Structure formats: C-alpha cells, structure tokens
Amino acid sequence: MQEFIQLLKSRITSGNILEREPMSRHTTFSVGGPADIFVQPGSVEEVQWALQCSRERKVPFFVVGNGSNLLVSDEGFRGMILNLGRNFQKIQVEGELMEVQAGALLGRAAREALDHGLTGLEFAAGIPGSIGGAAAMNAGAYGGEMKDVIMEVLVLTEEGDLLRLSNEEMDLGYRHSCIFEKNYIVLQVKMKLQKGSAEAIRERMEELARARREKQPLEYPSAGSTFKRPAGYFAGKLIQDAGLKGFRVGGAMVSEKHAGFVINAGHGTAADIAELIRQVQIRVKEAAGVTMHPEVRFLGFSQDKIVK
Numbered sequence: 001m002q003e004f005i006q007l008l009k010s011r012i013t014s015g016n017i018l019e020r021e022p023m024s025r026h027t028t029f030s031v032g033g034p035a036d037i038f039v040q041p042g043s044v045e046e047v048q049w050a051l052q053c054s055r056e057r058k059v060p061f062f063v064v065g066n067g068s069n070l071l072v073s074d075e076g077f078r079g080m081i082l083n084l085g086r087n088f089q090k091i092q093v094e095g096e097l098m099e100v101q102a103g104a105l106l107g108r109a110a111r112e113a114l115d116h117g118l119t120g121l122e123f124a125a126g127i128p129g130s131i132g133g134a135a136a137m138n139a140g141a142y143g144g145e146m147k148d149v150i151m152e153v154l155v156l157t158e159e160g161d162l163l164r165l166s167n168e169e170m171d172l173g174y175r176h177s178c179i180f181e182k183n184y185i186v187l188q189v190k191m192k193l194q195k196g197s198a199e200a201i202r203e204r205m206e207e208l209a210r211a212r213r214e215k216q217p218l219e220y221p222s223a224g225s226t227f228k229r230p231a232g233y234f235a236g237k238l239i240q241d242a243g244l245k246g247f248r249v250g251g252a253m254v255s256e257k258h259a260g261f262v263i264n265a266g267h268g269t270a271a272d273i274a275e276l277i278r279q280v281q282i283r284v285k286e287a288a289g290v291t292m293h294p295e296v297r298f299l300g301f302s303q304d305k306i307v308k
Helices: 002-009 044-057 106-115 131-137 198-215 235-241 270-288
Strands: 015-021 032-041 061-064 070-072 076-084 090-094 095-100 148-155 160-168 183-191 252-254 262-263 296-301
Touching: 002 015, 002 032, 002 044, 044 061, 044 076, 044 148, 044 183, 070 270, 090 106, 095 106, 095 131, 106 131, 106 198, 131 183, 235 270, 252 270, 262 270
Parallel strands: 032 076, 061 076, 070 296
Antiparallel strands: 015 032, 090 095, 095 183, 148 160, 148 183, 252 262
16 A cells, blocks of 8 residues: 555645545544545545556545545545545636536525525525535535536546536436446536626525525434435325434434434444434334435445444
8 A cells, every 4th residue: 555655746746645544534424534545636646646556556545625525434544545625625707607626615605696686596505515425426405406407527537538418318306327337537516607686696605595594404424315215295294203303322322303314412333323324214204105315425344334
C-alpha cells in the first residue's frame, strides 16, 4: 500500500492525501472507521491519475462528496476514498445557466441562485448534500427534484474519459440516475434556472427552512430521510404506524420528531444504525406488508450485513 501511496503522491501535488483517515469526520451520521487512503484531488487531472493508479494496482475506490447519504462501517474502508469536496467548489452563473462543481454544497448553490435572482433551486437549500451526489441520486424535497433543473452533467468514466450527459441521457427518476449503475463520477453539473423575484425566492427558502426546523431532527447527526418513499405510501407514516417512533438500537434511534429519520442519538455506531434500519424494514413489513428500501448507501459492510 505504501508503494501505491507514493505513486499517488508523484502526481497529486495540489490536492491532499491522508492515511487511515476516520470516515466519521466525513459523514453526516458522524460514524465510520478509517479509510486506508483518503484522497482530495486538486484538479480533474489528479482525479484521472488517482483512477488510473487504482485500476493499475487493483485498489478499490469509492467517491464521497459531503457524506450526507452514506453509512460507513465501523471497520472503515479497505481502499481509496476519493473526496471531491474541498477542491471542487466553483460556481459560475451566466444568464439563467448555473455551472456548479461536484463538491459545492446544495445550500451554497441555492444561495448563489438567490443572489442572481434565479428560481428553481429553492427546494435544495436545506438538503445537506453536495451537488455531485444530488445529481447522481436525483435528490429532491418539497416537490422539487434535481431532474427539474439539470441541463447536463460532466462525468468521468471508469476508463478516465470525460463525458457529457444530457438530462435525458442520465435516466433520471425517483432517487435514481444512471451514474451509480455505470460507475461514473460527477465532476460538474449545469443547471437551467429561471429569472424570478429575489424577494419571492428568499421567502420560499425561508418558508422551507422553517418547515425543516419544525419537522426534522436537525439537531442530531443523520443522513436525512433514511428510506425511499414506497409507491402509494409515506415512509415516515408507515414507520410511525408500526409504533417505531423512538425505537432504539444502541445509540441509533428512530426520531421522535419525524419517524422517517434514523438518527445518531449519541455515541451510536455504524453497526447500531445498520441494525436499526434492518429492524425497521422487518417491522414495517410485518405491520403493513410494505418493503422499505433505504436511500442511504452502505460502504465497508460485508454482503450479509448490507441492508437492501
């Protein structure tokens, strides 16, 4: 592994390379053991070099933005984490078009849209993720989704080639795109917004912020809504009706404020959270006959421990 790290360092000079980096520092659940190698590339070329090294040396890798939809095991990740957060933050606005690098947070992009009097991104202001991850999973809230504003994305293929995908080519659906299926890495998102009233945009963002504070357990580490919405149902109501509000496994708990949120209520482990998610699936299935699928992605878990 030291030889691999030296190979990375030979070309990654504007970025950062850390060893045995705790993933609890890089996920909104605030849990997760160490990654063998944690790389923050400083440029697209450095991302390409990291991928090339990974392919040649057969070192597993995983791409992380803000870690807001991710549960990393307590054992961590045996391989390389590519973090496109700190060095991929640029936002450019021209007319009604906004180009945002993958590491920029959704909240920052929404505020930038407000500053330019552009509407369409208000729904995203309170989502804690980065724009790259949001595009990959078609994040949404309060009636808005990324597919409503995405014009095209710039991605890196497994082979290290740059590729532009249109909205249609992304195959965007409910919490779905082709990005994960094809192992693409989102580098930049171009969005088409609309001119609007800055006052109306600000009022809508403030309205949604109030709703989040009132209804969501923002004071606890979580990954936001834990489960996808089953067709014809609301995840939170199914969980509440199964009597699971406040249900705990170790330090993990189903929020008493909003049953759709699994939270780290204090000193929870990734194992606690994973088991709680599994128990919720079992009990909702027993109570309502509905299968719950997590929005959260699992990293570093053995196959028999992964919740699907």
